[in-house]
Amino acid sequence: MNRKITHKVNVGNVFVGGGEAVVVQSMTNTDTEDAVATANQILELWRAGSEIVRITVNTPEAAKQVAKIKDILMVKNCDVPVVGDFHYNGHRLLTDFPDCAAALDKYRINPGNVGFGKKRDTQFETMVEKAIEFNKPVRIGVNWGSLDQELVVKLMDENTARPTHQQQEADEIMREAIIQSSLISAKQAEEIGLSADKIVISTKTSRVQDLIKIYIELSKRSNYALHLGLTEAGMGSKGIVATTAALSYLLQNGIGDTIRASLTPRPNESRTTEVQVCREILQTMGLRSFTPQVIACPGCGRTTSTTFQELAEKIQNYLSNSMPIWKEKYKGVEKLNVAVMGCIVNGPGESKHADIGISLPGNGEAPSAPVFIDGQKTHTLRGEKIAEEFQEIVESYIVKRFG
Numbered sequence: 001m002n003r004k005i006t007h008k009v010n011v012g013n014v015f016v017g018g019g020e021a022v023v024v025q026s027m028t029n030t031d032t033e034d035a036v037a038t039a040n041q042i043l044e045l046w047r048a049g050s051e052i053v054r055i056t057v058n059t060p061e062a063a064k065q066v067a068k069i070k071d072i073l074m075v076k077n078c079d080v081p082v083v084g085d086f087h088y089n090g091h092r093l094l095t096d097f098p099d100c101a102a103a104l105d106k107y108r109i110n111p112g113n114v115g116f117g118k119k120r121d122t123q124f125e126t127m128v129e130k131a132i133e134f135n136k137p138v139r140i141g142v143n144w145g146s147l148d149q150e151l152v153v154k155l156m157d158e159n160t161a162r163p164t165h166q167q168q169e170a171d172e173i174m175r176e177a178i179i180q181s182s183l184i185s186a187k188q189a190e191e192i193g194l195s196a197d198k199i200v201i202s203t204k205t206s207r208v209q210d211l212i213k214i215y216i217e218l219s220k221r222s223n224y225a226l227h228l229g230l231t232e233a234g235m236g237s238k239g240i241v242a243t244t245a246a247l248s249y250l251l252q253n254g255i256g257d258t259i260r261a262s263l264t265p266r267p268n269e270s271r272t273t274e275v276q277v278c279r280e281i282l283q284t285m286g287l288r289s290f291t292p293q294v295i296a297c298p299g300c301g302r303t304t305s306t307t308f309q310e311l312a313e314k315i316q317n318y319l320s321n322s323m324p325i326w327k328e329k330y331k332g333v334e335k336l337n338v339a340v341m342g343c344i345v346n347g348p349g350e351s352k353h354a355d356i357g358i359s360l361p362g363n364g365e366a367p368s369a370p371v372f373i374d375g376q377k378t379h380t381l382r383g384e385k386i387a388e389e390f391q392e393i394v395e396s397y398i399v400k401r402f403g
């Protein structure tokens with residue numbers, strides 16, 4: 001896969017763009033005025049694998065808490081870069097609270113929500129000047145739902161003035177407005193003095209096809225590092241599928257330097273699902289390795305008992321629970337492939353292709369489970385303790401190969 005090489009942006013201790021690994025990021029949904037709750041959620045997201053975390057900075061009280069939030073993170077040895085999300089009053093908050101401006105690792109500026117008329121330019125300028133003063137990068141984050149209406153009206157008027165056969169559809173103009181809004185703002189930031197390697201761009205919409213078209217065009221027209229995300233993707237499988245469809249297509253085409261899944265958590269659902277989804281997209285696409293992969297067959301009429309599902313789940317949980325320790329002890333362990341298969345039809349074949357595989361007995365098969373290591377059958381497990389014995393085999397393989 002050929003990745004588009006963009007400008008490399010340094011966000012805290014993380015690089016975004018320039019051909020570096022695609023970075024996973026997330027956003028808190030706590031009230032930033034509550035420093036402890038926000039710091040705790042950042043920690044939770046970071047422990048789940050988020051490499052950058054964004055918080056909203058919407059009020060003077062929230063801005064006052066930012067340095068305190070960073071202090072709490074430091075005490076917990078958490079150095080995850082924290083991004084401040086500013087709308088409407090960002091120019092004032094960054095000016096009035098220099099501690100906040102200094103503590104943040106990046107500022108997110110939404111050109112559609114900076115201000116209106118003449119104020120828009122001066123307020124945008126102030127935010128960029130603060131980024132220069134504190135040596136911080138910015139994300140120019142354009143959003144379909146808060147698009148610069150003056151720009152939309154201008155493009156609509158230009159379209160109307162064209163001969164009828166040259167006029168574009170309203171959707172095309174909206175897409176063009178999103179692209180232009182981001183590029184014009186990025187250019188302005190450069191003219192104010194911010195270098196291109198301090199600028200990340202995002203142009204989020206909630207419709208997959210629009211998002212793909214916009215990012216393809218944006219990638220052709222500029223070399224800025226790109227943050228991908230489908231905005232307001234939704235809840236549950238709908239949000240996950242839509243995000244995966246959009247981001248995977250773009251990533252496969254070499255577009256995107258950092259990703260976020262904007263999922264709406266179900267009541268009481270952990271915010272970390274969005275991190276897990278991003279990591280799984282990147283690992284499935286072969287772009288990053290975070291945790292050993294478990295290949296499990298879907299099961300069918302040949303494996304009606306729940307034994308197979310229970311074993312697949314036990315192995316998956318065992319691998320992810322062991323990873324924090326293994327990562328420290330066994331370098332490269334995240335590249336391990338484990339197969340858990342339901343019967344003899346594809347079990348032995350698929351198991352042989354994995355580093356370690358087990359083929360469970362399907363309906364009517366002898367109650368034994370052959371285990372394959374590096375393509376060779378090495379064990380046959382029987383009885384009640386198949387899961388535990390298989391885990392021991394996995395662990396000793398890891399020690400031998402990665403220890």
Ligand code: SF4
Pocket residue numbers: 297298299300301302303341342343344345346347362
């Ligand atoms: S491996 Fe066996 S149990 Fe699993 S889906 Fe294929 S036929 Fe069904």
